[in-house]
Amino acid sequence: MQETHVEMTVFEAILARRCVRSYTEQVVSLDAIHILLEAAIHAPTALHEELWAFAIIRDKQLLKDISDYAKPLFVRELQRTGHTPGPFTEPDFNIFYEASTLILICSKQTGPFVVADCWLAAENLMLAACAMKLGSCVIGAALTALNTPDIKVKLNIPEEFSIIVPIILGHPNGKTPPNQRRKPLILTLTS
Numbered sequence: 001m002q003e004t005h006v007e008m009t010v011f012e013a014i015l016a017r018r019c020v021r022s023y024t025e026q027v028v029s030l031d032a033i034h035i036l037l038e039a040a041i042h043a044p045t046a047l048h049e050e051l052w053a054f055a056i057i058r059d060k061q062l063l064k065d066i067s068d069y070a071k072p073l074f075v076r077e078l079q080r081t082g083h084t085p086g087p088f089t090e091p092d093f094n095i096f097y098e099a100s101t102l103i104l105i106c107s108k109q110t111g112p113f114v115v116a117d118c119w120l121a122a123e124n125l126m127l128a129a130c131a132m133k134l135g136s137c138v139i140g141a142a143l144t145a146l147n148t149p150d151i152k153v154k155l156n157i158p159e160e161f162s163i164i165v166p167i168i169l170g171h172p173n174g175k176t177p178p179n180q181r182r183k184p185l186i187l188t189l190t191s
């Protein structure tokens, strides 16, 4: 396996994880992907139902094709909600930032807890990636496109599955410095 595992506490990984938007050409090994899926499926799961499923896309041309398909759909969403299109109208902009891998966390069932399960799995995966010196980023901008019948057919994802979380993955090109957050807004703190 090419990826190295860094010893860090969970809290250190939480603080170190950043969305990475610049990647090297180096591909993520299959061994590493299996470790990350193992981390994902150990997330809490409502009623212990484990209703998640995964799709892994490592074909860069296919990722570029999906990016080209997704951008105009996302621009329409941005315009509908009063946002500016930003880089999404630029022909060379890749919605997946040229990452070598896209992992889709999917589910067949609907319901509030299924979505929660998938997002918890996503965070486990991203923290584990961070501890393996891999970069990751949720790509919500691709969600509408990924859930279209056309793309599901392209990706061999059965129609009854919904894609809940798209996460890109790769070897970071440089460092992303730690992020600042506002202090938590505490509404109640009882004795």
Ligand SMILES: Cc1cc2nc3c(=O)[nH]c(=O)nc-3n(C[C@H](O)[C@H](O)[C@H](O)COP(=O)(O)O)c2cc1C
Residues within 6 Å of the ligand: 017, 018, 019, 020, 021, 137, 138, 139, 140, 141, 142, 179
């Ligand atoms: C639901 C969700 C959707 C996101 N979609 C995108 C996206 O489409 N493109 C992108 O570059 N970052 C996306 N992000 C990453 C956020 O922009 C990022 O988490 C935020 O700026 C905080 O930065 P940090 O994760 O490095 O702390 C998304 C994050 C979440 C939670």
